[in-house]
Amino acid sequence: MSNNGNNHTNKENNKELDYYIWIEKALDDLKQKNIKRHVVHGGWTPSGFFHIGNARAELMIPTFISKSLKDEGFEVKHNLIIDDFDDFDKIPKGIKVNEAEFEKHFGKCLRDVPSPVEGYANWADYFSKQVLSALDEFGVKPNILSSYDCYKQGLYDEAIKIVLNKAEEVRKIWNEVTSGDKPKGWYPIMVVCEKCGKISTTKVREWNGQEVEYLCTNHRNYAEGCRHKAWVRPEKGRAKLPWRLHWPATWFIHGVTFETAGKDHFAAGGSVESGRRFLKEIFGKEPPYQIPTEFLLVDDAKLSGSSGNVISLRDWLDFAEPELLRFMMASYKPQTVINFDLHSNKFFLLADRYDEAERIYFDKKEEKSKRERQLAEIYKYAQIREIPEKMPVQLNYNIATVIVQTFPEKPLGEIASIIHEKGWIARKTLTSQDKQRMEKRLQLAKNWLERYAPEDVKFVVQDKIPRGLQLSDRQREALHIVASRLNEKEWDQKELFNEFYIICQHLGLNNTDFFRAAYNVLLDKDRGPKLAPFILTLGKERVAALFGKA
Ligand SMILES: [Zn+2]
Numbered sequence: 366m367s368n369n370g371n372n373h374t375n376k377e378n379n380k381e382l383d384y385y386i387w388i389e390k391a392l393d394d395l396k397q398k399n400i401k402r403h404v405v406h407g408g409w410t411p412s413g414f415f416h417i418g419n420a421r422a423e424l425m426i427p428t429f430i431s432k433s434l435k436d437e438g439f440e441v442k443h444n445l446i447i448d449d450f451d452d453f454d455k456i457p458k459g460i461k462v463n464e465a466e467f468e469k470h471f472g473k474c475l476r477d478v479p480s481p482v483e484g485y486a487n488w489a490d491y492f493s494k495q496v497l498s499a500l501d502e503f504g505v506k507p508n509i510l511s512s513y514d515c516y517k518q519g520l521y522d523e524a525i526k527i528v529l530n531k532a533e534e535v536r537k538i539w540n541e542v543t544s545g546d547k548p549k550g551w552y553p554i555m556v557v558c559e560k561c562g563k564i565s566t567t568k569v570r571e572w573n574g575q576e577v578e579y580l581c582t583n584h585r586n587y588a589e590g591c592r593h594k595a596w597v598r599p600e601k602g603r604a605k606l607p608w609r610l611h612w613p614a615t616w617f618i619h620g621v622t623f624e625t626a627g628k629d630h631f632a633a634g635g636s637v638e639s640g641r642r643f644l645k646e647i648f649g650k651e652p653p654y655q656i657p658t659e660f661l662l663v664d665d666a667k668l669s670g671s672s673g674n675v676i677s678l679r680d681w682l683d684f685a686e687p688e689l690l691r692f693m694m695a696s697y698k699p700q701t702v703i704n705f706d707l708h709s710n711k712f713f714l715l716a717d718r719y720d721e722a723e724r725i726y727f728d729k730k731e732e733k734s735k736r737e738r739q740l741a742e743i744y745k746y747a748q749i750r751e752i753p754e755k756m757p758v759q760l761n762y763n764i765a766t767v768i769v770q771t772f773p774e775k776p777l778g779e780i781a782s783i784i785h786e787k788g789w790i791a792r793k794t795l796t797s798q799d800k801q802r803m804e805k806r807l808q809l810a811k812n813w814l815e816r817y818a819p820e821d822v823k824f825v826v827q828d829k830i831p832r833g834l835q836l837s838d839r840q841r842e843a844l845h846i847v848a849s850r851l852n853e854k855e856w857d858q859k860e861l862f863n864e865f866y867i868i869c870q871h872l873g874l875n876n877t878d879f880f881r882a883a884y885n886v887l888l889d890k891d892r893g894p895k896l897a898p899f900i901l902t903l904g905k906e907r908v909a910a911l912f913g914k915a
Contacts, residue, residue, distance in 0.1 A: 527648060609643070
């Protein structure tokens with residue numbers, strides 16, 4: 366937004382206060398640029414695993430920006446660039462291959478390396494397919510563009526020619542930004558060696574306006590050149606621009622107006638700084654609007670596609686609805702680190718906040734606080750399908766984990782009915798969509814428990830008194846009284862909860878000691894889910910029988 370005092374009116378100042386979420390601010394900044402047709406980009410190199418951290422800058426943020434622009438009536442093109450023309454320089458952890466077999470391909474482009482897994486055309490194809498096959502489920506629908514194909518089709522030919530003709534200017538900018546010392550006569554271009562097929566081992570020493578002369582002697586610590594020497598036309602995929610030029614060339618070719626990237630690219634001397642200068646000074650275009658995007662940490666660790674410690678989009682679908690990932694990404698400003706915690710019940714907070722946003726969105730009340738309006742707005746960006754008229758049924762994630770553990774043998778459909786009957790959800794009748802939604806969350810909770818949950822969330826309902834159980838006389842007596850009270854009549858949660866306190870008071874038993882005794886007997890643990898509803902869900906006869914034997 367323009368900041369020169371004169372045209373900075375009060376109205377604009379007030380408008381600033383009206384932003385509820387960061388997407389609106391970005392949209393407003395883009396509108397100031399008076400561009401009619403927008404091109405929104407994300408990009409990724411398929412050298413290793415794509416994780417949900419990549420999804421933030423390269424898929425989700427571009428998707429939200431595209432949506433906001435479209436909703437404002439702009440013509441928008443959303444592209445995802447797959448940088449499969451990049452060279453292969455390491456084998457990521459977490460992929461089992463014969464290393465020696467693959468190391469000989471180091472230095473070739475990712476499309477020319479065999480697939481690490483059978484059934485895929487090549488290295489890039491294998492890793493790309495894992496991502497692309499999941500996009501639909503997240504409601505992300507970019508045009509997919511392969512760099513390799515774009516170069517082969519000649520899309521980059523003009524950009525390459527410009528770079529070679531202005532090699533001296535490029536060199537100056539490159540050295541200025543990177544504090545580098547590229548020598549005079551340096552040409553920033555990577556020719557694919559016609560003899561050995563490697564792309565990172567060639568260097569160009571001459572350009573005659575039509576052809577370049579290259580030598581395959583640019584040895585790397587991971588790849589050796591074959592010493593081939595030849596003249597070639599650097600077009601139609603015979604050569605590639607190095608990353609610092611490939612990126613702005615891509616902006617130039619497609620007329621990119623928005624693209625974010627991980628914040629490491631935005632460091633001083635990084636590829637954002639050089640890219641923006643190259644675009645302006647070499648290609649003569651205005652750089653796109655960019656937002657430095659922070660990392661996403663999982664359990665305090667940065668995800669890395671080459672280290673194998675990743676949560677892929679597919680992994681996400683095992684434990685949470687895709688809307689929750691979108692919700693998380695839309696909630697946090699890109700400049701904020703997301704510290705996602707999958708191995709503690711803090712993970713429930715995300716699900717809870719999503720459910721809360723849903724309730725607020727469907728709440729018809731007119732006066733909403735700023736926070737409520739933010740949540741409702743973020744909820745909209747999280748949606749993949751059309752939002753229904755009526756609020757869908759909500760099954761709290763935490764409760765879902767309790768119930769699936771309470772009835773480990775029962776089919777999910779049956780569990781959904783029990784949840785309804787026992788009053789865990791506020792819904793008179795369940796539609797088939799409601800049931801589907803509940804079964805889905807139950808399945809996700811089950812998967813989460815199996816793969817990620819910490820021990821303190823897991824439990825097994827006991828069918829006999831745990832061995833070695835040690836209770837005081839008062840604890841025993843309290844459980845016996847609960848057992849006989851349970852048999853006396855039908856209870857509701859609140860009544861039963863109050864009864865626990867009456868019994869404790871009567872016996873002079875500490876409440877904490879009472880609850881511990883109950884969980885010791887029911888779960889062989891010191892803690893557990895809320896006791897009164899838990900007992901009623903388990904069935905009071907079953908609990909009474911067990912407590913009676915304590
Ligand atoms: Zn070679």
